[in-house]
């Protein structure tokens with residue numbers, strides 16, 4: 430094809446073309462016509478297959494955008510013609526609106542030109558492969574080395590997702606000090622948790638089974654400072670926690686594997702015997718025996734929320750919920766036949782909490798943890814099992 434014919438194929442963008450045509454094509458209608466005159470180019474394989482499942486799983490926390498990169502090198506003695514065709518292609522690609530979120534054309538050393546096109550989805554990328562890419566190749570066929578791209582690649586954009594380490598660093602910044610529940614930026618913390626992409630090789634070392642009773646759930650410390658504690662909890666099928674409060678702490682629960690249900694209750698009234706016992710112990714050393722006992726009023730269920738199930742908001746990354754004593758008390762249940770894993774963030778670190786029974790009994794237990802567990806230890810620190818029999822429900 431002569432340069433004259435190439436220039437003809439690259440006539441000004443045909444935005445005036447029939448509106449009934451997909452807008453995706455209008456900007457490159459001239460190129461599309463050129464493409465029709467040649468055998469259609471095969472699609473770029475990386476866009477159609479061979480994406481590992483883990484990368485595909487990450488798209489819900491990203492935008493789902495897909496990027497195509499095509500590089501051409503000028504044929505010997507064709508530098509000027511190559512440059513002009515690339516310039517015209519740049520102009521026409523820039524006029525494409527539908528399905529495209531960004532177009533960049535880079536001029537490199539040695540007469541190389543690289544087209545970087547970002548598309549809204551994999552479907553749009555596949556449409557690009559069928560329509561626009563053949564047009565680009567046709568336009569550059571006689572002015573580029575070998576008549577085809579010297580480099581071609583494509584794939585999903587990697588979202589700005591947290592690793593476990595960066596998540597903990599981010600949470601530490603948000604939850605410094607020992608502020609009470611009301612001072613937390615609940616939404617900001619929730620947003621950071623949604624940006625976490627759980628990798629089993631990172632959190633798997635913090636999972637455990639209660640060897641004495643494999644049916645009970647376990648609480649495993651990942652990170653612990655007075656300002657914040659992060660636990661991984663393992664929920665065997667049918668397991669559940671007791672109904673409990675969170676004292677003065679905020680509690681974010683994130684579904685990591687499987688599905689759990691959160692059942693929320695109003696904070697019930699406590700009897701005077703319990704209140705007097707608590708007043709006597711105010712300021713006294715914490716007692717892990719949890720001997721403050723009393724009775725409470727009726728437990729009124731206010732909400733049941735699935736967490737991590739298939740209908741739980743595909744637009745989000747990690748599925749989560751939030752609780753504090755002003756919102757209510759709760760119980761976590763694994764109603765499914767599969768194990769589940771959740772991440773719990775407490776701020777400040779949970780020192781004690783009340784446990785409520787359907788029978789009307791209430792007790793206060795104290796939680797202890799190791800002060801030395803910090804974010805820098807992630808990955809090397811041995812998981813500490815904090816399993817309190819009283820925290821497990823019936």
Ligand SMILES: [Fe+2]
Nearest residue numbers: 673675680759
């Ligand atoms: Fe809780």
